Amino acid sequence: MSSQTRSERKLAWLLCAPAVLAMLLVTAYPIGYAIALSVQQIDLRFPEESGFVGLDNYASVLSSSLWWEDLFNTVFIMVTTVAIELVLGMAIALVMHRAIFGRGVVRTSVLIPYGIITVVAAFAWQFAFAPDTGFVNNLPLISDEMDWFGGRFSSFAVIIMAEVWKTTPFMALLLLAGLVTIDSQLYEAAKVDGASAWQRFTRITLPLMKPAILVALLFRTLDAFRVFDTIFIMTRGAQDTESVSILGYNQLISRLNLGLGSAVSVLIFLCVFLIAFVFVRGFGTKLEEGRPG
Amino acid sequence: MTSRRARQGLVTLAIAAVAALGLSACGGDSEGSGPRELTFFVAIQPGGTIEENAKRCSEESNGKYTITPEFLPTDASQQREQLVRRLGAEDSSIDIVGMDVIWTGEFANAGWVDEWTGPLKSQVTESVFKNVIETASFEKKLYAAPFNTNTQLLWYRKDLVKQPPKTWDEMIEQAEALEEAGTIQVQANRYEGFMVWANALIESAGTEILSGPEEVDLEQEPTEKALEVMGRLANSSAAPASLSTSDEDSARLGFEAGESAFMTNYTFAYASAQSEAPEIGKEMGYARFPEVVPGTPSKPPLGGFNLAVSAFSKNKDVAFEAAACLADEDSQKTAVELDGLPPSRSDLYSDKAVQKAYPGFAELVKESIEAAGPRPTTPAYQDVSLAVQRTLHPPDKIDPDDAGSIYDELKSNLEDAVKREGLL
Numbered sequence: 001m002s003s004q005t006r007s008e009r010k011l012a013w014l015l016c017a018p019a020v021l022a023m024l025l026v027t028a029y030p031i032g033y034a035i036a037l038s039v040q041q042i043d044l045r046f047p048e049e050s051g052f053v054g055l056d057n058y059a060s061v062l063s064s065s066l067w068w069e070d071l072f073n074t075v076f077i078m079v080t081t082v083a084i085e086l087v088l089g090m091a092i093a094l095v096m097h098r099a100i101f102g103r104g105v106v107r108t109s110v111l112i113p114y115g116i117i118t119v120v121a122a123f124a125w126q127f128a129f130a131p132d133t134g135f136v137n138n139l140p141l142i143s144d145e146m147d148w149f150g151g152r153f154s155s156f157a158v159i160i161m162a163e164v165w166k167t168t169p170f171m172a173l174l175l176l177a178g179l180v181t182i183d184s185q186l187y188e189a190a191k192v193d194g195a196s197a198w199q200r201f202t203r204i205t206l207p208l209m210k211p212a213i214l215v216a217l218l219f220r221t222l223d224a225f226r227v228f229d230t231i232f233i234m235t236r237g238a239q240d241t242e243s244v245s246i247l248g249y250n251q252l253i254s255r256l257n258l259g260l261g262s263a264v265s266v267l268i269f270l271c272v273f274l275i276a277f278v279f280v281r282g283f284g285t286k287l288e289e290g291r292p293g
Numbered sequence: 294m295t296s297r298r299a300r301q302g303l304v305t306l307a308i309a310a311v312a313a314l315g316l317s318a319c320g321g322d323s324e325g326s327g328p329r330e331l332t333f334f335v336a337i338q339p340g341g342t343i344e345e346n347a348k349r350c351s352e353e354s355n356g357k358y359t360i361t362p363e364f365l366p367t368d369a370s371q372q373r374e375q376l377v378r379r380l381g382a383e384d385s386s387i388d389i390v391g392m393d394v395i396w397t398g399e400f401a402n403a404g405w406v407d408e409w410t411g412p413l414k415s416q417v418t419e420s421v422f423k424n425v426i427e428t429a430s431f432e433k434k435l436y437a438a439p440f441n442t443n444t445q446l447l448w449y450r451k452d453l454v455k456q457p458p459k460t461w462d463e464m465i466e467q468a469e470a471l472e473e474a475g476t477i478q479v480q481a482n483r484y485e486g487f488m489v490w491a492n493a494l495i496e497s498a499g500t501e502i503l504s505g506p507e508e509v510d511l512e513q514e515p516t517e518k519a520l521e522v523m524g525r526l527a528n529s530s531a532a533p534a535s536l537s538t539s540d541e542d543s544a545r546l547g548f549e550a551g552e553s554a555f556m557t558n559y560t561f562a563y564a565s566a567q568s569e570a571p572e573i574g575k576e577m578g579y580a581r582f583p584e585v586v587p588g589t590p591s592k593p594p595l596g597g598f599n600l601a602v603s604a605f606s607k608n609k610d611v612a613f614e615a616a617a618c619l620a621d622e623d624s625q626k627t628a629v630e631l632d633g634l635p636p637s638r639s640d641l642y643s644d645k646a647v648q649k650a651y652p653g654f655a656e657l658v659k660e661s662i663e664a665a666g667p668r669p670t671t672p673a674y675q676d677v678s679l680a681v682q683r684t685l686h687p688p689d690k691i692d693p694d695d696a697g698s699i700y701d702e703l704k705s706n707l708e709d710a711v712k713r714e715g716l717l
Contacts, residue, residue, distance in 0.1 A: 043713065044377070044381040044403060045399050045402060045403045045672050045673070046402065046403070046672065046713075047403060047404065060714065060715055060716070061716060064715055064716040066715075066716045066717075067716060131534060131535050132535075132543065132546060132547075132550075145534045146534075147534045147535040147537075147538060149535075149538045150534070150535055150536070150537045150538055150687070235483075236483060236484065237483070238482065238483035238537070238538075238686060238687070239537070239687065247716065250679065250717060251716065251717070253374050253377075253378075254370070254374070254675050254679065255675050255676055255679070255713070255717065256377060256381060256675075257713065260716065264716070
């Protein structure tokens, strides 16, 4: 190694150092602190009764039926929203890709829902579906008396709809990034060979977009697993619509039981980690190619 | 060459960063003479009671202190969340806390609020309803000055109902028999209001949720009677479509829209109907919260705010004085005049201001407060309330003919809750 490269490498480390330090400070420290809290009995309302309890908090979370119900709810919301978003997002990406006139306008307007704060969007949809103030019950085919947040599946339907409405644009953008990398000559060649539009989509577009699709799915799955705002505003977890994030919030913020709440948070972190691991391991090389620019 | 320049740049950057940190650390409290600044964290009141009282007390202190209100959201759970986050972090920027009646045990046990003693203690409890003083006390010590109280009455439509029902069963039957507006408005969303309703029914049936901070009482027979009332209403045609998502405001709106002949709600409902729906308002009758067991007097809900002094305040000496002023007779009169909040002093119910706010039913409000069954006092109140909400919501899952199984579930969940065990 010449002295030139050595000093360049040193400079690179120096330049990275502030970022690495900041990352350690804002991510590693809180995660470490949460893990430390999760092995203690610590409740802000009972300052005298704290102490090390080992894995007791984890045992009490994992043996509670509530954790498993909420995990099921979360996975259900995650799978449904991501599946719907993938189909809709793909359709929107294709439209945006093909749009000849007003490309900028189309792309910007599609992005609007994603620009709205989740809490605001959740309130807007909650009002829209409320039996007294909302417009939804005035639509044809819907009973005026329908109480959307009074039943489990109607609540899920509204929550999922609001989530899909909000994050489909993000999915569409990530997919569009993959779409533009495909060489148009491939389509022309296929057309000459007599491939139909559907064949061109399934044989050219989908295989070549696989990396982009995987990246989009990974991002959205991780996001969807931590769903909180929409449920918190719409039902606060009533009608069995609670997600694991709301469960953690209840222990931490309502009960001030930092030990139990941190155990829930660490378990959520492990779930997220597991999802990311499966994606990266399962489709590792493809993710590298598909990283959005 | 490159690396040296880069290093120099880094050093400059580091110096700049350290300098900035040092500078910002220099700002902060400046001690001076003049009035002491007191911060009063309290729920907002739309009529302006808080501002008015803070202004008057600051003026009357003759330059001793000035009170600045900091408003919390209207939702009780969110008020508490903001407060506990600050108090849990020992934030000294709070001097006086507007404390909901259900937080006393929690705040006192955690050492977040200071005890009231001496002459100020007797001053702020003078003529106050006995059960209201209890809501401001924990383990026989007073932790707050009672300010306003609140209770629920039965509101009904005089044009549809000749004789107001005495019991919940009677009310459900009457509502079912009505051709129009045959529903009953209560508060049954999964939130604190649901706990208020459940507790009032359980108390009215003749038992109580807790007999001490960590002892579950909940006698089986009366509790089942109370639960059966919830199940019966929820499974009857007298339940509004949105029963399991209803709160104080949706109940009031439903009543004002003429959808319901009956409603249990706080005293604000009367003034609201007079101004929002005068046609309904003039037909609005009132009666005491209905009984669960015929012949056993009901124990209506009890709400309200007490004023406490934060243990982390740097101005405790004047903060107690200021809190006493903010909760005194004049302040309570202002609260009833501007916001219709029932005073915690029982001697004010013959006062003109109260008579005007509750035309014809000031005595009924007083009687209802005296008879009220407060929610349990315990440091683990949140756990208890969450356990009740989780077990009994939505109320239509309660079998009105056999509440035995849900009773067992409620009792065992509450036993975990007082010990603060398990997830909630």
